[in-house]
Amino acid sequence: MWHGEYRHPRLVEVYDAECPWGWDDDFFMAVLAEHSAPRVLDLGCGTGRLAIAMAEAGHAVTGLDPSGPALDAARRKPGAARVHWIDGPISELGNRTFDAVFLTGHVAQFFVSDQEWSSLLHAVRRALDLDGRLVFDSRDPAAAEWERWNPDESWRSVMLADGTTVEAWTEVESVRGDVVSLAHHYRFSDGEKLTSQGTLRFRTEEELRASLRAAGFHVDQVYGGWGREPVGLSGDGELIVIATALS
Structure with a gap:
């Protein structure tokens, strides 16, 4: 889904937990x-x-x-x-x-x-x-932050308000000049997996x-x-x- 951190209720909850x-x-x-x-x-x-x-x-x-x-x-x-x-x-x-x-x-x-x-x-x-x-x-762009958007460096465990945790990681799908497409992956404790995609300039x-x-x-x-x-x-x-x- 596109920018799911703002559009999917479960990912909105993750976003809030990750962004104090x-x-x-x-x-x-x-x-x-x-x-x-x-x-x-x-x-x-x-x-x-x-x-x-x-x-x-x-x-x-x-x-x-x-x-x-x-x-x-x-x-x-x-x-x-x-x-x-x-x-x-x-x-x-x-x-x-x-x-x-x-x-x-x-x-x-x-x-x-x-x-x-x-x-x-x-x-x-x-x-x-x-x-x-x-x-x-x-x-x-001089910092090239997208170079660190890979599963090894971006993996984290996010604790939600109800005490459950979500595994999350990011990976880059493409880099075309100054346009970067990426995917954020989320695996919930109940087994549900969601992916949020986006493109940044x-x-x-x-x-x-x-x-x-x-x-x-x-x-x-x-x-x-x-x-x-x-x-x-x-x-x-x-x-x-x-x-x-x-x-």
């Missing part, structure tokens, strides 16, 4: 606090961990995701009532609706074609008020900057790690972008 609060969440909350941003969109919010925290910090938060099972899990979490949840496309959000848009968890890489990515950026630009900020993360810093300029953004910062290290000087292998919407 981390350094990336601390970073995004710190960035949010740096400027006034009463209205926030968590675009591709998944199961809502960050959206709920932003709402608890006093922001009016909208969590948007096209995956119903992920949003169902988000709505069940404590504090979820503070967030306005939307199952649908960003085109439904109107113009100048938000002061900040966050696109986290490497969701930016799901937009594989140049047209998909450009359309998303233009939609975000329309949804942001003047001087509003777009904040997102994407893996740095690894854009360089220069490509990200150029695409943002073309969509009407000014790039304020690009960091290479969650400690705000320069690109290429941390072990995180990230491209963390903060951009401002221009008039």
Whole structure:
């Protein structure tokens, strides 16, 4: 199945267990606090961990995701009532609706074609008020993280909320330039096996900057790690972008 971690109820549970609060969440909350941003969109919010925290910090938060099972899990979490949840496309959000848009968890890489990515950026630009900020993360292709996506290095045992465990591992199916197709495998304690597939685009810093300029953004910062290290000087292998919407 395609991106099953957000679409299949059992895999949504695994995703939540594997993705607790981390350094990336601390970073995004710190960035949010740096400027006034009463209205926030968590675009591709998944199961809502960050959206709920932003709402608890006093922001009016909208969590948007096209995956119903992920949003169902988000709505069940404590504090979820503070967030306005939307199952649908960003085109439904109107113009100048938000002061900040966050696109986290490497969701930016799901937009594989140049047209998909450009359309998303233009939609975000329309949804942001003047001087509003777009904040997102994407893996740095120079780190070649996909080289470690093999059964030996990626195998792990995941404990779920009910105490049962799931064996999980990842393998790459193809690498075509900067496009990587992969499969995540899951084996549950009751014997069920599920596979989730996906394709990711690894854009360089220069490509990200150029695409943002073309969509009407000014790039304020690009960091290479969650400690705000320069690109290429941390072990995180990230491209963390903060951009401002221009008039």
